Amino acid sequence: MEVQCKKCGSVNRIQNVSQQPYRCGKCGAFLPTSQQSGDTSQAVGLIGGAALGAAIGGPVGAIVGGVLGAILGKEGKGGS
Numbered sequence: 559m560e561v562q563c564k565k566c567g568s569v570n571r572i573q574n575v576s577q578q579p580y581r582c583g584k585c586g587a588f589l590p591t592s593q594q595s596g597d598t599s600q601a602v603g604l605i606g607g608a609a610l611g612a613a614i615g616g617p618v619g620a621i622v623g624g625v626l627g628a629i630l631g632k633e634g635k636g637g638s
């Protein structure tokens with residue numbers, strides 16, 4: 559996966575996320591590599607969007623809402 563440094567903006571390629579913490583190869587700042595938090599925010603967006611979609615338009619709305627929520631959740635963590 560690729561993680562963009564929040565400090566200098568350079569993209570760091572990370573092979574093994576379990577080897578934490580990771581530091582930016584350019585400026586040495588810690589990178590937000592916790593894959594779990596990223597997955598969680600996406601899952602939260604997915605669930606939230608699905609719930610919202612279900613409230614609006616039943617099963618189809620849930621699917622649309624889930625996709626939308628996943629996108630929103632991904633955006634919320636600052637993109638990839």
Ligand SMILES: [Zn+2]
Pocket residue numbers: 563564565566567568582583584585586587
């Ligand atoms: Zn950096």
